[in-house]
Amino acid sequence: MIRILHTADVHLDSPLKSLAMRDAELRDQVRTASRAAFVRLVDYAIAEGVAALLIAGDLFDGNERSARTAAFLTLQLERLRERDIRVFYIKGNHDAENPLTGELDLPGNVHVFDGRGGKVQLAENVWIHGVSFASRHAPDSLLAKFHAPVGGAINIAMLHTSLAGAEGHDLYAPCAVSDLAVAGFDYWALGHVHRRQVHSQSPWIVMPGMPQGRDIGEAGPKSATLLTIGDTVDIAEVPTSVVEFLDVRIDVTDAKSDDALRDLMRRRLRALARDLVSDSAVVRLHVSGRTARRWQILRDQDVWAETASEYARETGRLWLDKIVFALSDGAEPGQTATDELAAIMATIRGEIGFSESCRTELEELLKELPPQRRAELLPDASASAELAQRLAANGADRILAQMKGAAS
């Protein structure tokens, strides 16, 4: 029996992003989470006595040259070398042009496939094939660069690919799952998409997902994939993430008092902490439901944020990223002064002049942000108008909450 560990998209030393990073204690713990997850992978490889570690691209994140990242990586790869564990590595879009991958003289147990593709024998009946990105962009399929599978052996193919891709995202070495399925390989060790997905079981076509998520967009526990090769190939998921991000919904419809709401929040967070796969988690709490207490809760939202933050911290494993309110009060619009004010503010929000000035002000503010962050916030032309509307609606709710909350 031969075992192999498959990972991709480690994005070594890429920073984690969350509002919770304002918390110094958490910041220290997760600053190097991508490293800690990689160490966990290496520990696991050694403990399980695997024959090889496959890294299917995007081992590095940006284009910065970092001596510390290089030293860290070399040390971990040497730990594998001491145990005779081989490492196979293909470059993806993030590391194709990284100065580290070009200059690093990696330990002798590491085989880096180049852009022309190749194959290496791992054991008597096991071959590893791979093709690297030659540059950051790979608009065409790389399938034609693979050597033919070796007859009578188990053939594993490493490829960094966006597969058929998703709308609005660039294509990287595009190819269809159906093309991979008929290519004659037993296991496709893919990389690029950060979410784990087993596309096919015969042959295996596996996107392992990243070993450590970096923000709420990469939520949930992360893992690597363990292959066991006997007469057939079997796979298992191996947890790797040190910190995970969680989107959590709490429905407060039945919480009739502050006490009931606090109790609900605390029990939910404790249950989350108890069942957590990773060591710790950064939680984004969505408070929703239909309650007559809507305005009172919105008025006190800063207190609720502090309270939830304390309950999270109390578990010893959770931190609050932020709390998001989506409450309705279920009431018909009445004839009170605040109802009238709400209606007026809603009308004003719909006026083109207001919309425009709101947007101008917002864009002025966003100029202060780094270009990449701005691009994330405003992916297309309509995004700034939508963001301005959302902020204006939130602002109106805040004002109403001050007035209505005080009256209740």
Ligand SMILES: [Mn+2]
């Ligand atoms: Mn990639």
